[in-house]
Amino acid sequence: MKALGTAVTNPPHPYVAIMGGAKISDKIKLIDNLLNVADKILIGGGMANTFLKAQGYELGKSLVEEDAIEEAKRLLE
Numbered sequence: 001m002k003a004l005g006t007a008v009t010n011p012p013h014p015y016v017a018i019m020g021g022a023k024i025s026d027k028i029k030l031i032d033n034l035l036n037v038a039d040k041i042l043i044g045g046g047m048a049n050t051f052l053k054a055q056g057y058e059l060g061k062s063l064v065e066e067d068a069i070e071e072a073k074r075l076l077e
Helices: 002-009 028-035 045-054 066-076
Strands: 016-019 040-043
Touching: 016 028, 028 040, 028 066, 040 045, 045 066
Parallel strands: 016 040
Antiparallel strands: none
């Protein structure tokens, strides 16, 4: 618990957060918080596809959370 508390409130730097999963909408608040703390955030899994789509990439039939594309654009800024 102590290590987790340090990772969230006062992490050592460089601090890289790695996130994955399918839906950005489930993790928006966490990503917003990490933007203020982490030096880099690496996004993988189906969630990455939504960020790629927000950047203009064509993804064919890959999983994309269409309702979260605008939010992904905001987070990329």
